[in-house]
Amino acid sequence: GAVVSQHPSRVICKSGTSVKIECRSLDFQATTMFWYRQFPKQSLMLMATSNEGSKATYEQGVEKDKFLINHASLTLSTLTVTSAHPEDSSFYICSAGVAGRSTDTQYFGPGTRLTVL
Amino acid sequence: KQEVTQIPAALSVPEGENLVLNCSFTDSAIYNLQWFRQDPGKGLTSLLLIQSSQREQTSGRLNASLDKSSGRSTLYIAASQPGDSATYLCAVRTGRRALTFGSGTRLQVQP
Numbered sequence: 001g002a003v004v005s006q007h008p009s010r011v012i013c014k015s016g017t018s019v020k021i022e023c024r025s026l027d028f029q030a031t032t033m034f035w036y037r038q039f040p041k042q043s044l045m046l047m048a049t050s051n052e053g054s055k056a057t058y059e060q061g062v063e064k065d066k067f068l069i070n071h072a073s074l075t076l077s078t079l080t081v082t083s084a085h086p087e088d089s090s091f092y093i094c095s096a097g098v099a100g101r102s103t104d105t106q107y108f109g110p111g112t113r114l115t116v117l
Numbered sequence: 118k119q120e121v122t123q124i125p126a127a128l129s130v131p132e133g134e135n136l137v138l139n140c141s142f143t144d145s146a147i148y149n150l151q152w153f154r155q156d157p158g159k160g161l162t163s164l165l166l167i168q169s170s171q172r173e174q175t176s177g178r179l180n181a182s183l184d185k186s187s188g189r190s191t192l193y194i195a196a197s198q199p200g201d202s203a204t205y206l207c208a209v210r211t212g213r214r215a216l217t218f219g220s221g222t223r224l225q226v227q228p
Contacts, residue, residue, distance in 0.1 A: 006160075034215050043206060043218040044161075093160055097214055106216065108153075110160035 002028045004096050006109035013084055014117055021079045021112045023094030029074035030096035034106065035067075038091040050077045084116045119144045119211050123219035130197055131227050138192040138222045140207030145188050151216065152181050152192050153206040161206065165192070197226045 003026040013019050023033055032051050036044040048069050050056040056069035066088075068080040077096075081088055091113050095106040120143045130136055140150070149168045153161040165174045165181040167190070173182040180193040194201060204223045208216040 032214055036218075043220040044208075044216075046215045046217075049215055091158075095216075105163075105166065106214070108161040108163070113158065 002026075002096070002098060002105075002107040004030075004094065004107045004109040006092075006094060006112050008112060009110060010113045010115075012115045012117065015085050016083055018080055018082045019084055019114060021081075021092055021094075021114075023077045023079070023096070023109050025075045025096040025107070028096075028098055028107075030077075030098065031074065032097040033071055033077040034095045034097070035069060035077075035079050036093045036095070038093060038111075044093060047079075081114065084114070086116045089114055089116045119147075119209060119217045121207060121209055121217050121219035123205075123207055123222050125222060126220065127223040127225075129225040129227060132197060132199060134197050134226075135193070135195050136197055136224070138194070138205050138207075138224070140190040140192070140219055142188045142190075142209050142217075144211055145185050146211060147185060148210045148212075150181075150183055150190050150207065150209045152179075152190075153208065155204045155206055155221070157204075164205075194224075197224075199226045199228045202226050 005024045007022045035047045038044045047062045048056045048058045050069050050071040052071050058064045071077040093111040095108045122141045124139045151166045152164045167174045167183040178195040183190045204221045206221045207219040
């Protein structure tokens with residue numbers, strides 16, 4: 001089956017620093033990738049939709065200047081949390097849509113746990 | 118705006134019991150509905166995907182049904198096992214490709 005990886009799986013950083021999270025589709029090309037955020041004991045909330053070669057579409061309430069998304073290739077999207085603060089601590093999960101699949105299945109990465117001190 | 122609700126929020130059952138998890142959604146114009154499993158601190162594992170034209174899907178001890186007109190889906194787990202303990206998430210896809218998730222049902226199966 002299609003595999004999506006995320007790196008790092010866990011990161012702890014100081015307040016004010018920037019953190020980059022990578023999402024890769026390992027054995028397929030993904031024209032669209034999605035970034036979700038999950039706070040403790042809550043469900044996943046969509047942050048942004050990323051299409052290869054174009055600007056990401058952000059959900060209402062998500063600061064595009066704080067959460068920088070780059071989708072430079074069909075197998076890689078990155079999320080950079082700039083000037084991270086403790087309230088940004090969360091579980092970030094990406095998913096990748098398979099190009100050309102009629103069922104339009106999304107494959108999810110294993111997630112990245114971000115802790116901002 | 119699509120909203121997805123899952124009931125119950127938490128469930129504890131003894132091993133061997135059959136159980137039903139419920140999911141409801143407000144906008145019936147969906148493309149598909151998917152059930153996921155999430156273990157603590159982990160990512161998502163897709164369990165079943167039901168297209169809007171389908172009524173149910175089965176995989177092993179799992180059976181998911183979909184009643185699109187009433188905005189409901191159920192996940193039936195037969196002969197539950199301690200290894201089934203996890204959070205189960207329901208998600209729907211509407212016009213855009215991103216998924217809208219419910220808040221999940223935390224299942225604990227007691228040995």
